[in-house]
Amino acid sequence: MKLDPKALRYLSKDDFRTLVAVEMGMKNHEFVPVSLICNIANLKFGGGKKAIQNLHKFKLLFHDARKYDGYKLTYLGYDFLALKTLVSRDVISYVGNQIGVGKESDIYVVANDNNEEFVLKLHRLGRTSFKTIKNNRDYLKHRKSASWLYLSRLSALKEYAYMKALYDNGFPVPQPIDYNRHCIVMSRVRGYPMTQIMELRHPSKVYSDLMNLIVRLASYGLIHGDFNEFNILINDEEELTLIDFPQMVSTSHLNAEMYFDRDVQCIRTYFEKRFNFIGEKYPKFSDAVKQYDLDVQVNASGFTREFEKDFETLNQEQNELDFSSDDDNNDSDSEDEEEVEGQEKEIVDEKEINNDQDKEQESSQEEDEDEEDEDQEEESSSEEEKEENVEQVEEQFKDLAVNKNREYKFSKDNDFKVVLRKEYMDEMAQLDGERIQNNDTDGTKETPEEMRKRKEEEKKKMIEQKVKRQLGKTIGGRPKASVRNSVKNRSKKEISSHISSYS
């Protein structure tokens, strides 16, 4: 599901109030009856129904009238609630391009009023299960339908808590900025996922940095649990940043050694396959001496043991639900068995909602003008670029270049321009050198105009190659998912339902 923030600017305070009312109603109902929504929202003169229609129009609510007139939140609706809160806290002001799609999240670039860029991660746990839940449920004794909200929220909270504890202790992780509901805002790392790197200048150094990181994590009582090339970002200086923490486990976990060894093995295998580097020395679980305990800090950040327990239980239940979704009978049976503790924790704190609502005002309308100006500029410059080959490059590049459909202005115009990496620049310089040599020996000198054209051509070729590679690796969801699956031992079913959720 793609996040499209354009409706934000058209929604009134009453609309948001009604959206929150649906969220609260989903505590006990899969589809919240219209009368209940209106009651909770408590709007005058039939305002509730009008707001429901508006929210439905923007696809923030899903309607079902089979048993009674009821509505539930869509992912987009839940995204909006979180975005609205983050905007009202002045954490973010603009939403930019999507820069990543994980199995369980969508990643966007966002910016605040000072044009500082961050990354917004929207957790999407349980999205497959959510789709399989039967529509004939009306009243939820045991918060089944809302579990995707709760699960995504817990996952975000866990990731935020771990990221904060790690960041505060000097680990190379993004800086956590804020979170709300199922969203985290963190600093943007200037680097590439290691899976996109074809060659390293110093493979042995990077390898030993990674192994040291695994051991250092263990000395703080933690194992990443998904330590692979997809969750390691590397920059041009070959510095590393670790991302994605919802699966972290403690070194006192029953299977801690297995998780530790798996993390180590993942890196060894990858280095051997990709860089032809055999890591002869590698750490064992017994090498890691626990010196610190980050658990306390993680708890202090809000992710208590109770939440951890809930998270594990729900995760397991969601997995079981995925497996049994084909079997209609099983589904309804298992529903009755589903008793999860701590229902009160389920939906957002009412107080928080009310405060947020009061603070949250229509703050997005003024952004239109700047954005339109930008779009006009883009159009006029593209008119000049009529040459066929330029168009070809743009076509291939469209997902990586400036998103012309974006509804929100973005801070730095040049942000999405291709940044040619050092290797490409070196390659071009080398080609230049060869050409000059040839010219000298031929006795035919290139005019400055010819040289400019040739350089442009070469640059375009480089970009084309780079883009092809990137598109193949990052945008083609199917191969990525299957590779990830082999790393993480995910079921085929899980992957195919994930892939279908994007189609």
Ligand SMILES: Nc1ncnc2c1ncn2[C@@H]1O[C@H](COP(=O)(O)OP(=O)(O)OP(=O)(O)O)[C@@H](O)[C@H]1O
């Ligand atoms: N702080 C960040 N800075 C820059 N890019 C990021 C950042 N966080 C995530 N990304 C990009 O988003 C991609 C997906 O992020 P992440 O691994 O956190 O998602 P995920 O849903 O947890 O993935 P999965 O569950 O499939 O492992 C990353 O590969 C990376 O390219």
